[in-house]
Amino acid sequence: xxxxxxxxxxxxxxxxxxxxxxxxxxxxxxxxxxxxxxxxxxxxxxxxxxxxxxxxxxxxxxxxxxxxxxxxxxxxxxxxxxxxxxxxxxxxxxxxxxxxxxxxxxxxxxxxxxxxxxxxxxxxxxxxxxxxxxxxxxxxxxxxxxxxxxxxxxxxxxxxxxxxxxxxxxxxxxxxxxxxxxxxxxxxxxxxxxxxxxxxxxxxxxxxxxxxxxxxxxxxxxxxxxxxxxxxxxxxxxxxxxxxxxxxxxxxxxxxxxxxxxxxxxxxxxxxxxxxxxxxxxxxxxxxxxxxxxxxxxxxxxxxxxxxxxxxxxxxxxxxxxxxxxxxxxxxxxxxxxxxxxxxxxxxxxxxxxxxxxxxxxxxxxxxxxxxxxxxxxxxxxxxxxxxxxxxxxxxxxxxxxxxxxxxxxxxxxxxxxxxxxxxxxxxxxxxxxxxxxxxxxxxxxxxxxxxxxxxxxxxxxxxxxxxxxxxxxxxxxxxxxxxxxxxxxxxxxxxxx
Numbered sequence: 001x002x003x004x005x006x007x008x009x010x011x012x013x014x015x016x017x018x019x020x021x022x023x024x025x026x027x028x029x030x031x032x033x034x035x036x037x038x039x040x041x042x043x044x045x046x047x048x049x050x051x052x053x054x055x056x057x058x059x060x061x062x063x064x065x066x067x068x069x070x071x072x073x074x075x076x077x078x079x080x081x082x083x084x085x086x087x088x089x090x091x092x093x094x095x096x097x098x099x100x101x102x103x104x105x106x107x108x109x110x111x112x113x114x115x116x117x118x119x120x121x122x123x124x125x126x127x128x129x130x131x132x133x134x135x136x137x138x139x140x141x142x143x144x145x146x147x148x149x150x151x152x153x154x155x156x157x158x159x160x161x162x163x164x165x166x167x168x169x170x171x172x173x174x175x176x177x178x179x180x181x182x183x184x185x186x187x188x189x190x191x192x193x194x195x196x197x198x199x200x201x202x203x204x205x206x207x208x209x210x211x212x213x214x215x216x217x218x219x220x221x222x223x224x225x226x227x228x229x230x231x232x233x234x235x236x237x238x239x240x241x242x243x244x245x246x247x248x249x250x251x252x253x254x255x256x257x258x259x260x261x262x263x264x265x266x267x268x269x270x271x272x273x274x275x276x277x278x279x280x281x282x283x284x285x286x287x288x289x290x291x292x293x294x295x296x297x298x299x300x301x302x303x304x305x306x307x308x309x310x311x312x313x314x315x316x317x318x319x320x321x322x323x324x325x326x327x328x329x330x331x332x333x334x335x336x337x338x339x340x341x342x343x344x345x346x347x348x349x350x351x352x353x354x355x356x357x358x359x360x361x362x363x364x365x366x367x368x369x370x371x372x373x374x375x376x377x378x379x380x381x382x383x384x385x386x387x388x389x390x391x392x393x394x395x396x397x398x399x400x401x402x403x404x405x406x407x408x409x410x411x412x413x414x415x416x417x418x419x420x421x422x423x424x425x426x427x428x429x430x431x432x433x434x435x436x437x438x439x440x441x442x443x444x445x446x447x448x449x450x451x452x453x454x455x456x457x458x459x460x461x462x463x464x465x466x467x468x469x470x471x472x473x474x475x476x477x478x479x480x481x482x483x484x485x486x487x488x489x490x491x492x493x494x495x496x497x498x
Contacts, residue, residue: 013046015082016122016160020047025162027202029054037067045075049086056094059239059275064091081115081123088112089126096137097240099280101316108134121158125151129163132170136177137280139318145174162203165194169207176214177319185211205234209241213248225252243272243281247288254292262292283312283320290327299334302327322351 015021023032032054036043043051048071055064068087072079092107108130115127128151135143148171155163172187188211195204212231216224228249236242246269253262266289273281286309293302306327313320325348332340 013044015046015049015080015086018044018046018050020044021050024050024054025198025203026200027205029057029202033058033060037063045071045080045083049083049090052087053090056090057239059278061091061094061098064094081118081120085112085115085118085123085126089130092130093133096133097280098278099137099283099314099317101134101138101314104134104137121154122160122163125155125158125160125163125167127151128154129166129170132167132174136170136174138316141174141177145171145178148174161194161198162200165191165198165200165203168194169210173210176218181214181218185214188214205231205236206241209245213244216248216252225249225256228252239272239275240281243269243284246272247284250288251291254295257295259292259296262296266292279312280317280320283309283317286312287320287323287327294327294330299330302331303335306331318351322348325351 020032020036032050036047036051037055048067052064052068055061055067068091071083071087088107088111092104092112095101096104096108112127112130115123116131118124118127128147132144132147132151135141135147148167152164152167152171155161155167168187168191172184172191174184175187176184178184188207192204192207192211195201195207209231212224212227216228228245232242232245232249236245246265250262250265250269253259253265266285269281269285269288273285286305290302290305290309293305306324309320309324313324315321325344328344329341329348332338332344
């Protein structure tokens with residue numbers, strides 16, 4: 001029998017400071033459900049959000065949705081901001097994890113974004129954490145990292161240590177997906193230490209799962225699978241973490257030739273995904289089965305599985321789409337289907353061009369090449385296909401070209417509070433700094449009738465001097481030499497540029 005709550009929390013109890021809230025933070029989801037939803041009877045308003053969260057973490061999302069709607073109807077206009085923020089976050093997170101992005105968008109972005117300026121930092125922490133989750137599961141990793149940082153700041157302000165741990169964990173995941181493996185794993189280790197220090201053993205288990213899967217996937221060595229196997233032998237209160245361990249164990253076992261054990265892990269992951277009715281869980285199991293089939297039967301045997309996975313994957317599954325396209329190319333080359341190879345390569349190249357997050361995730365394109373290509377795309381005005389980026393309008397670009405590439409001195413500077421209004425879905429504007437957002441076009445061509453830029457005039461004069469002396473360096477001292485001479489002789493620096 002689970003331990004029962006000593007008494008019902010008083011009506012004026014502070015959300016997040018009740019006994020059931022402490023049970024929830026410690027990962028005792030079964031005990032929370034047994035003493036609230038399953039037992040029936042009256043539930044304190046301060047505990048509703050944590051009952052909803054516990055139900056979502058054990059894949060009882062329909063029950064969680066019903067409990068949330070009942071509380072919302074009973075409360076009417078007197079909705080407690082903290083309870084509302086907690087219910088929205090946990091229910092939206094469950095739908096984002098399952099891959100139902102339209103449902104999660106309605107809660108985490110459409111409703112949650114309006115509360116980003118709530119005076120209570122406890123509420124703001126969950127709002128920004130929800131935005132980070134929506135960005136992460138839809139493949140917008142820079143936006144996820146930025147919103148996780150805002151969630152962390154609000155959680156520190158509120159003294160909300162559970163949210164600090166969640167935000168640290170989310171930022172670590174985002175950095176790993178952006179290709180910053182060492183920084184991301186370091187943040188995950190930090191979140192793991194925070195969870196253990198606070199006694200959040202089940203949360204520490206979830207973070208251990210993430211670290212083990214990343215290390216096994218990106219830093220393969222002989223002991224990598226042993227860490228995953230050890231975690232599988234422990235009891236898990238989180239079905240999402242267990243599915244991740246099972247699929248990763250299946251892939252690593254198949255890689256080592258243990259195909260029978262790999263199939264056993266895949267079947268367990270399939271049963272778990274079907275019980276929770278999660279689209280992303282089914283896709284993860286299919287992709288793991290593709291790896292196992294490739295090493296067990298060869299690439300040509302993966303064709304039927306590819307068709308099944310393609311039916312489940314949607315355009316916002318950026319990482320899943322890239323992995324599946326790689327398999328399509330592998331299978332098409334194995335069977336000699338050149339047309340399908342070209343078609344899949346075309347889709348992959350289109351993803352590469354249109355999704356800046358994929359550049360950071362794969363990390364294969366040099367920084368200089370990425371920067372120059374992004375500048376050209378911003379000059380064309382198509383840097384953000386969804387229209388939420390910071391690309392200038394055609395008129396602004398034309399005006400700057402007419403000025404010979406110079407910035408308009410009358411242009412308004414970014415307002416001081418611009419950072420407080422981030423892109424709620426983590427578009428490319430969230431991934432670029434303020435200076436990058438101001439760059440609207442590549443260096444402009446010379447326009448007839450326009451005054452030459454001062455830098456252009458100096459370059460032309462330097463070229464004339466070099467031609468006059470036969471291609472050698474100019475004989476006049478450089479700006480750096482003249483400034484050094486003035487400092488060494490004690491002369492005052494002139495306010496004009498030399």
